[in-house]
Amino acid sequence: MTTIPFWIDSTPIKRFPTLQKNMRVDVLVIGAGITGITTAYLLKKAGFAVALIERERVASVDTGHTTAHLTYITDVELYKLADSFGNDHAQAAWDAGAAAIDEIERIVSEEKIDCEFMMAPAYLHVRVGGSVQKEIPSLKKEARTAGKLGFDATYLESVPHFNLPGVRFANQAKFHPRKYLRALVGRIPGDGSHVFERSAVTEFDAKKCRAKINRHWISFDRLVMATNNPLVGFSSITSAALFQTKLVLYTSYALGARVPVGTIPEAMFWDTREPYDYLRVDGHRDFEYIIYGGEDHKTGQKRKTKQAYARLEKRLKKILPEARVDHRWSGQVICSPDGLPYIGENAERQFIATGYCGNGITFGTVSAIMARDWAMGRKNPWCDLFAFDRKKIKGAAWNYVKENKDYPYYMLKDRLARAEGESVREIKRGKGMVVGSRLKKIAAFRDRKGELHKFSPVCPHLGCHVRWNPAESTWDCPCHGSRFKSTGEVIAGPAEQGLSPV
Ligand SMILES: Cc1cc2nc3c(=O)[nH]c(=O)nc-3n(C[C@H](O)[C@H](O)[C@H](O)COP(=O)(O)OP(=O)(O)OC[C@H]3O[C@@H](n4cnc5c(N)ncnc54)[C@H](O)[C@@H]3O)c2cc1C
Ligand code: FES
Known part of the structure; x- marks a missing residue:
C-alpha cells in the first residue's frame, strides 16, 4: 500500500x-x-x-x-442552484463546466496528448443502505431540472452495478490528469x-x-x-x-484499487450520502482500476484521520468485494458558501x-x-x-455565518486546551504531537532517525493552533485549513510561511 x-x-x-x-x-x-x-x-x-x-x-x-472526474455536475444540485441564482445562472454555471470539458478535449486532440481522455456517463444514485423511497423525489427533480435547462439527464429506476435508483448524466468525461x-x-x-x-x-x-x-x-x-x-x-x-472567511477547506480521502476486468462498467458514480462517496472506473487490458473517495471533513477538524480510510474501504468492499486496495491519499477541496x-x-x-x-x-x-x-x-x-x-x-x-462561526471557537479552544502530551519523550519515531503546558506548547515531530523537529503550534495565518494529522504526517490548521509538512514547511495556504522553529 x-x-x-x-x-x-x-x-x-x-x-x-x-x-x-x-x-x-x-x-x-x-x-x-x-x-x-x-x-x-x-x-x-x-x-x-x-x-x-x-x-x-x-x-x-x-x-x-x-480523482479527476471531468464533470459539470456541481456538488450543489442544479435545482438548488436554480433556486438561489435563477434558471439562467444555474444553466450558465453548468455550461461553464461543459465548456471546460470541451476545451480539454480540444487541447487533447490538437496537441495529440495520450492521457486516456474519454467521454463517459456519470451516475448519481441512492447511497447503499439509504432510504430509497425518501430519496427518489429529489433525484427525479434533479433530472427534470437538468433536462429543462438543456442537459442530457435521465432518471433511472436502476443504476448499473448498484441496482439502485439514480440519474444518468451523459456527456461527462475522464482522463489521467498528470x-x-x-x-x-x-x-x-x-x-x-x-x-x-x-x-x-x-x-x-x-x-x-x-x-x-x-x-x-x-x-x-x-x-x-x-x-x-x-x-x-x-x-x-x-x-x-x-x-x-468566504472559503471553507475540506479534506477528502481516496483509495485506489484493482478489480478483475468486466466487474463494473467504465463510468463515474457518486451517491446521495452527505458528504458523498464517489467512484471512478478506468478500464485496462488486464484489470479495472477503481478510485473510491469520500469522508470529507473540514480540514484539521478530525483527529483520527486514518479511520477515514478504514471506513471508506469497508464501504468499497460492500460494493466491490473483489477490490484490492493498493493506493490511498487525501487532499483539499475549497468550497464557497453558495x-x-x-x-x-x-x-x-x-x-x-x-x-x-x-x-x-x-x-x-x-x-x-x-x-x-x-x-x-x-x-x-x-x-x-x-x-x-x-x-x-x-x-x-x-x-x-454558519461556515465561519467555528473560527473563534477553534482559536480559543485550542489555545486554552491541554496539550496532547507533556513531554517530547512521549513522541515515537515518525510521529508528531503538541506537547507542553497549557500556556507553553510546542508542536514536535520525531523523524525516522529519531531526530526531533520542534515548532510553535501557532499557525502563521491568523494564529490558530495546528494539529498532527497521523494519516498524512502533516500539521493541519483547523481554522482555515493551512497544512504544513512534518518538518514545518507550508504545503497549502492560506498561511504563506511555515511554522516557526522553536
Ligand atoms: C481527493 C480529491 C478528489 C477530487 N476529485 C475531483 C474530481 O473528481 N473532479 C474535479 O473536478 N475536482 C476534484 N477535486 C478538486 C480538484 O482536484 C482541485 O480543486 C484542483 O486540482 C485544484 O487545482 P488548482 O490548480 O487550483 O490548485 P493546486 O493543484 O492546489 O495548485 C496550486 C499550486 O499553487 C502552489 N503554490 C501555493 N502557494 C504558492 C506560492 N507562494 N508560490 C508558488 N507556488 C505556490 C502550490 O504548491 C500548488 O502546487 C478533488 C480534490 C481532491 C483532494
Ligand atoms: S489560522 Fe487560518 S489557516 Fe491557520
Whole structure:
C-alpha cells in the first residue's frame, strides 16, 4: 500500500529549474496545478510571455491528489442552484463546466496528448443502505431540472452495478490528469516563457508590479493567482482576510484499487450520502482500476484521520468485494458558501481563482479560459456569475455565518486546551504531537532517525493552533485549513510561511 496518489505514482514529470535571476514577463502565474498550468499554456498560445512559478513540483499538490472526474455536475444540485441564482445562472454555471470539458478535449486532440481522455456517463444514485423511497423525489427533480435547462439527464429506476435508483448524466468525461498536464506544462518554456519549480513567491511589490521568488524579482503586467487558496498579493490585508472567511477547506480521502476486468462498467458514480462517496472506473487490458473517495471533513477538524480510510474501504468492499486496495491519499477541496467558484479580478492587475468545491478540474480549466480572456481584454460570459464580490441572493448570508462561526471557537479552544502530551519523550519515531503546558506548547515531530523537529503550534495565518494529522504526517490548521509538512514547511495556504522553529 502506498500513500502516494495513483496519478503521481504512475506518471513522473521531468523537473523544471528553480528561479535564479531577475526577469520580466507579460503575465506571472503563481501555482502549477491544473489552473496555473492551463492558464500559462493558454496565455502562451495567445502570444504572451509567461512565467509559471511553483513552490513544490508541478501538478503535485491538490491536482496531484484529485480523482479527476471531468464533470459539470456541481456538488450543489442544479435545482438548488436554480433556486438561489435563477434558471439562467444555474444553466450558465453548468455550461461553464461543459465548456471546460470541451476545451480539454480540444487541447487533447490538437496537441495529440495520450492521457486516456474519454467521454463517459456519470451516475448519481441512492447511497447503499439509504432510504430509497425518501430519496427518489429529489433525484427525479434533479433530472427534470437538468433536462429543462438543456442537459442530457435521465432518471433511472436502476443504476448499473448498484441496482439502485439514480440519474444518468451523459456527456461527462475522464482522463489521467498528470499525463494531460505533463504534456501541457512541457509546451510552456521557450520564446520568453518559463516554468520554475521549488520557487515560492514570498513578497509582492504593488508599486513596481513585481513579485519576489528565491531572492529574485519577476516584473510583470498582470498576475494570475492560481494557488487554489489565494495569497494576499496586491489586495489589502483586510479585504484578503475578509475574503478568506468566504472559503471553507475540506479534506477528502481516496483509495485506489484493482478489480478483475468486466466487474463494473467504465463510468463515474457518486451517491446521495452527505458528504458523498464517489467512484471512478478506468478500464485496462488486464484489470479495472477503481478510485473510491469520500469522508470529507473540514480540514484539521478530525483527529483520527486514518479511520477515514478504514471506513471508506469497508464501504468499497460492500460494493466491490473483489477490490484490492493498493493506493490511498487525501487532499483539499475549497468550497464557497453558495456552491459556485470565485474567479476574476480582485485587485488591479490581479486575477484569482478559488472555491471550486469538488469540481476543481473543470472549474480550474474555466478559470484558465477566463484568465486568458481577462489578459486579452476580452469579455467573458461567466465574469459576473463567478465574481468574488457577487451580490447574492437567497441563502448566502446565512451559509456564510454558519461556515465561519467555528473560527473563534477553534482559536480559543485550542489555545486554552491541554496539550496532547507533556513531554517530547512521549513522541515515537515518525510521529508528531503538541506537547507542553497549557500556556507553553510546542508542536514536535520525531523523524525516522529519531531526530526531533520542534515548532510553535501557532499557525502563521491568523494564529490558530495546528494539529498532527497521523494519516498524512502533516500539521493541519483547523481554522482555515493551512497544512504544513512534518518538518514545518507550508504545503497549502492560506498561511504563506511555515511554522516557526522553536
Ligand atoms: C481527493 C480529491 C478528489 C477530487 N476529485 C475531483 C474530481 O473528481 N473532479 C474535479 O473536478 N475536482 C476534484 N477535486 C478538486 C480538484 O482536484 C482541485 O480543486 C484542483 O486540482 C485544484 O487545482 P488548482 O490548480 O487550483 O490548485 P493546486 O493543484 O492546489 O495548485 C496550486 C499550486 O499553487 C502552489 N503554490 C501555493 N502557494 C504558492 C506560492 N507562494 N508560490 C508558488 N507556488 C505556490 C502550490 O504548491 C500548488 O502546487 C478533488 C480534490 C481532491 C483532494
Ligand atoms: S489560522 Fe487560518 S489557516 Fe491557520
